[in-house]
Amino acid sequence: MDEEVIARYLARRDAIDQSVDLVVLMGSAVLESVEVAAEAHRTYAAPILISGGIGHSTHYLEGAVRRRDCRSRWIGRSRTSFAIC
Template identity: 80%
Template sequence: MGSAVLESVEAAAEAHRAYGAPILVSGGIGHSTSFLEDALRQRGVEATTGRPESHVFRDLLTSAGVAPEDVAVEDRSTNCGENAAFTRELISTPQTLLLIQDPTMQRRTHACFERSFADLAGTTLISRAPLIPWIGPDRVSAGPDRPEIWTRDRFRSLILGEIHRLSPDVYGPRGRNFIDHVDIPAEVLAAYNELATRHPQLVRAAAT
């Protein structure tokens, strides 16, 4: 999936080299697009504004040595639910799909693909987040010596927002209906509820 996490390109290229599997990049112009453009500039890569995330990732993958004919794009989606739904339109036979996404959205993405591919028996979904976030004093990245991916404030907003979006009333059956019920670990939900009690403004901001 397109996102502002350039490490996803590295993970996809590595999987392609290891297994010879084709790559389908899903992503149009969404809430992360401007952050992707910023990430490119931070790493000295020329960034043209207003391009679908999948087109940017395709260029990065081919620059990393992946043959152009091995990279397809889906460039209409603007959220995780559409990533899954529009990808399903392009795949008509059972496949093993390795899902690579911004790790803050990996669980929701997997749930969306489970819903969209539920009718295609024999499909196997494997999630692989491209990194485990390293939380530093002033930034969040792939490690202490790696470039910034998120500011601490944005990272906090993203992970708090995920608990909200996984609820039945948002992405679930009573909301946008992109996902089925998702069990949230009790300790995660307890931490979220404690934050909601102590800092309701943070949770409200993350839910927007």
């Protein structure tokens, strides 16, 4: 299966012209998903439910955070409660 087709499907953002009760952010190593969830929170004033934990892509998430130079905000926090900068 073509990975680009899957990526386009997963990245699809439909315009929403209704109110939103909840923004759900599924944990992953893609930091851009955090930015999209934050924008949806600001736009719709809806709470964010974050689902995730330590799993198969945690080391990828740690690498993404390091590349963004967020390490100083991460020191002393648990792996599941650090701030994305």
